[in-house]
Amino acid sequence: MTVRVMLISPAMNAALREARFDGDAPLDRSGRERARAAAGAVPAAGLVLSGPSERCRETTEALGLTARAEPAPAGWDLARWAGRRLDEVAAAEPERVAAWLGDPSAAPHGGESLCDLVGRVGRWLDSLGGPDAPGTGFLAVAEAAVVRAAVVHGLRLPPEAFWRLDVAPLTLTELSGRSGRWNVGLGRPLTAPPAD
Numbered sequence: 001m002t003v004r005v006m007l008i009s010p011a012m013n014a015a016l017r018e019a020r021f022d023g024d025a026p027l028d029r030s031g032r033e034r035a036r037a038a039a040g041a042v043p044a045a046g047l048v049l050s051g052p053s054e055r056c057r058e059t060t061e062a063l064g065l066t067a068r069a070e071p072a073p074a075g076w077d078l079a080r081w082a083g084r085r086l087d088e089v090a091a092a093e094p095e096r097v098a099a100w101l102g103d104p105s106a107a108p109h110g111g112e113s114l115c116d117l118v119g120r121v122g123r124w125l126d127s128l129g130g131p132d133a134p135g136t137g138f139l140a141v142a143e144a145a146v147v148r149a150a151v152v153h154g155l156r157l158p159p160e161a162f163w164r165l166d167v168a169p170l171t172l173t174e175l176s177g178r179s180g181r182w183n184v185g186l187g188r189p190l191t192a193p194p195a196d
Contacts, residue, residue, distance in 0.1 A: 004137030
């Protein structure tokens with residue numbers, strides 16, 4: 001059975017502006033305003049889910065959506081690097097950052113490796129669907145790393161392709177298909193239709 005999965009990346013926050021590893025920080029004023037402005041562009045879905053981060057929950061609310069909290073599309077677990085800026089970690093642990101960027105199975109931060117992330121997101125993605133799937137599909141507000149991992153899994157790309165994918169805030173990525181065969185529509189900006 002074919003299923004439609006729509007993933008919206010959360011709005012901007014200070015951690016993203018500062019290139020911090022997935023620190024669970026709230027949206028900033030600009031991010032909240034942009035999400036509210038984009039509310040009219042969100043496609044209909046039979047089931048709306050939200051990743052557990054504060055940024056995902058606040059984006060969901062600002063978009064005017066009522067969502068079920070879903071732990072499966074949680075952001076990348078970067079353990080002791082969480083909340084730290086990339087440049088700080090690279091200066092303090094250059095060999096570990098190089099290993100993390102160069103080896104998809106490395107987890108020098110003590111959390112999930114890239115392979116673990118892609119595997120976890122892929123299992124979640126493949127679990128959607130079946131006879132109980134809503135006809136209009138699923139919509140989930142999920143961290144950019146989750147969106148990237150879903151694309152890697154969906155297109156059966158090598159894990160290293162993750163680093164070559166960019167997901168801007170408040171963009172929609174659609175996957176349609178089923179376990180083992182997904183088509184991907186990438187990064188449509190969420191912008192409200194013009195007023196009449």
